[in-house]
Amino acid sequence: MTDVIVLGGGLAGCATALDLARAGMAVTLVEAGVPGGQASSANAGSLHAQIPHDPFRHKGADWARAWRPAVSLLIESIGLWRTLEADLAADLEIGFGGGLLVATSDAEMAEIAAKAQIERDAGLAVELLGRDTIRARAPYLAETAIGGAFAPIEGKANPLLVVPALLRAARAAGVAVASGVGEARITATGTGYRVVAGDRHWQARRIVIAAGAATGALAAQLGTPLAIDAVPIQVSVTEPAAPLVPHLLYCAGQKLTLKQARNGSLLIGGGWDARLDEGGRPQVDAANLAANLRVAMAMVPAIAGLNIVRSWAAHVNGTDDWLPIIGPLPGHPDALVCFVPWVGFTGSPAAARLVADMLLGRPPAFDLPMAAFAPNAAGSPS
Ligand SMILES: Cc1cc2nc3c(=O)[nH]c(=O)nc-3n(C[C@H](O)[C@H](O)[C@H](O)COP(=O)(O)OP(=O)(O)OC[C@H]3O[C@@H](n4cnc5c(N)ncnc54)[C@H](O)[C@@H]3O)c2cc1C
Structure with a gap:
C-alpha cells in the first residue's frame, strides 16, 4: 500500500518523491514515459534568481512586483x-559564477536599475555595474556593453x-x-x-501532481483546470x-542566456520559440536559431568561430503570470500541485520541499x- 502517488518523473516529481520517502512515507512515482525525459533534461541548466528581463520589459513593474514571491522561492x-551534490553524493557540474545582465544603452540600464x-x-x-566595472569583470564582452547588473548567487548545473x-536517491529511499x-x-x-494508466492502476490517500506542462490537464480531472x-x-x-x-550571461535588449559548461561548451538560449511539426512535436526553428546566435555573437564576439554541435527544442511549462503553483487543489486538501513555470529547473527543489512539508504536516x-x-490564485483560474 502506498501513502502518496507522485504523478510525473521530472525534477519536481523526483525531488518531491525523495523528500517524502526520506521522511518515512511509502511513495509511488508514476511517470508516463522516461523519468527526466521532458523539460527537466532538455533545459539549459541555468540557476536563475533575477526577475527575467524579457517579461519585465513586456509586462512591466507591477507584474515584477507581483513576481517577488517567486524570486524569494528561487x-x-x-x-x-x-x-x-553532497546530499545526493553526485557530481551535477554545479557552479555559482553569478549572473550578469548586460545593457547596451542608457535606456536598458535604467530598466535594469528599476528591476534591481x-x-x-x-x-x-544585486549589484549595478558601470562601464569600467563590467569591462573589468567580463573582458569577454563586446565594446557595446555599457553596464549591467550582477546577481552573485546565480549559476548553472548539468540537467542531464x-x-x-535524484531518481537513484529516491529508489534508495524506497x-x-x-x-x-x-x-x-x-x-x-x-x-x-x-490513478489509472493503460492496464495499471494505483490507489493512495494522497497525490502530488508534478507533471510539468501536463499539470493543468491533470488538475482539471479534479475540478480545477489550471491555465x-x-x-x-x-x-x-x-x-x-x-x-x-564564468558567468550566467543575459542581455537586456534581446532574449539571451549564455553559459559555459564544465566541458567548455557554451550553451546558448534565452527562450527563443521553436516550432511544432505535424505531430505537435517541438522542432528547432532555423530563423530563430540564427537570430539567437546573432545576439550571442554580438554580446561575446569570441564565440563567432565556434561550431554549433547541437540544437534542440522542447516544451517548457509556462503560465501567463509566471508564478509557481504550489499547494492543495480547491476542495482537495490531499491533492497537491508542485509546479514552477519557465524556471522550474531552478525552482523545483524548493517547491518540492514545500509540498513535502505540507503533506507531512511539518512547518514549511x-x-x-x-x-x-495557491492553485486558485489569480493567474491560475479555477
Ligand atoms: C529548452 C528549455 C530550456 C530551459 N531552460 C531552463 C533553465 O536554464 N533554467 C531553469 O530554471 N529552467 C529552464 N527551463 C524550464 C525547466 O526545464 C522546467 O520548468 C522544469 O524542468 C519543469 O520540471 P517538471 O518536473 O515540473 O516538468 P517535466 O520535466 O516536464 O516533467 C514532467 C513529467 O511528467 C510526466 N507526465 C506528464 N503527464 C503525465 C501523466 N498524465 N501521467 C504520468 N506522467 C506524466 C512527463 O512525462 C514528464 O516526465 C527550460 C525548459 C526548456 C524546455
Missing part, C-alpha cells in the same frame, strides 16, 4: 542547489545529470517507480485518489572552447508568501 531553491530595486525588495543581492541522481506507463488519469474515490501552457522553445550548444565565460522549510502560489 533564492531558497538555490540554497538547496548548493548542498544537492524590485529584486532587492524580494531579498536578492540531475534527474538520474520510492517505487512505475515508468513508461503512458499518460495516467486521476479520479477521486472519496477516501483518496485512484498552464506547453510552449516550444530551443537551445544550442557549441563545441568545447577554452575557459571564456521556508518563510514565503504561499498565498501567491
Whole structure:
C-alpha cells in the first residue's frame, strides 16, 4: 500500500518523491514515459534568481512586483542547489559564477536599475555595474556593453545529470517507480485518489501532481483546470572552447542566456520559440536559431568561430503570470500541485520541499508568501 502517488518523473516529481520517502512515507512515482525525459533534461541548466528581463520589459513593474514571491522561492531553491551534490553524493557540474545582465544603452540600464530595486525588495543581492566595472569583470564582452547588473548567487548545473541522481536517491529511499506507463488519469474515490494508466492502476490517500506542462490537464480531472501552457522553445550548444565565460550571461535588449559548461561548451538560449511539426512535436526553428546566435555573437564576439554541435527544442511549462503553483487543489486538501513555470529547473527543489512539508504536516522549510502560489490564485483560474 502506498501513502502518496507522485504523478510525473521530472525534477519536481523526483525531488518531491525523495523528500517524502526520506521522511518515512511509502511513495509511488508514476511517470508516463522516461523519468527526466521532458523539460527537466532538455533545459539549459541555468540557476536563475533575477526577475527575467524579457517579461519585465513586456509586462512591466507591477507584474515584477507581483513576481517577488517567486524570486524569494528561487533564492531558497538555490540554497538547496548548493548542498544537492553532497546530499545526493553526485557530481551535477554545479557552479555559482553569478549572473550578469548586460545593457547596451542608457535606456536598458535604467530598466535594469528599476528591476534591481524590485529584486532587492524580494531579498536578492544585486549589484549595478558601470562601464569600467563590467569591462573589468567580463573582458569577454563586446565594446557595446555599457553596464549591467550582477546577481552573485546565480549559476548553472548539468540537467542531464540531475534527474538520474535524484531518481537513484529516491529508489534508495524506497520510492517505487512505475515508468513508461503512458499518460495516467486521476479520479477521486472519496477516501483518496485512484490513478489509472493503460492496464495499471494505483490507489493512495494522497497525490502530488508534478507533471510539468501536463499539470493543468491533470488538475482539471479534479475540478480545477489550471491555465498552464506547453510552449516550444530551443537551445544550442557549441563545441568545447577554452575557459571564456564564468558567468550566467543575459542581455537586456534581446532574449539571451549564455553559459559555459564544465566541458567548455557554451550553451546558448534565452527562450527563443521553436516550432511544432505535424505531430505537435517541438522542432528547432532555423530563423530563430540564427537570430539567437546573432545576439550571442554580438554580446561575446569570441564565440563567432565556434561550431554549433547541437540544437534542440522542447516544451517548457509556462503560465501567463509566471508564478509557481504550489499547494492543495480547491476542495482537495490531499491533492497537491508542485509546479514552477519557465524556471522550474531552478525552482523545483524548493517547491518540492514545500509540498513535502505540507503533506507531512511539518512547518514549511521556508518563510514565503504561499498565498501567491495557491492553485486558485489569480493567474491560475479555477
Ligand atoms: C529548452 C528549455 C530550456 C530551459 N531552460 C531552463 C533553465 O536554464 N533554467 C531553469 O530554471 N529552467 C529552464 N527551463 C524550464 C525547466 O526545464 C522546467 O520548468 C522544469 O524542468 C519543469 O520540471 P517538471 O518536473 O515540473 O516538468 P517535466 O520535466 O516536464 O516533467 C514532467 C513529467 O511528467 C510526466 N507526465 C506528464 N503527464 C503525465 C501523466 N498524465 N501521467 C504520468 N506522467 C506524466 C512527463 O512525462 C514528464 O516526465 C527550460 C525548459 C526548456 C524546455
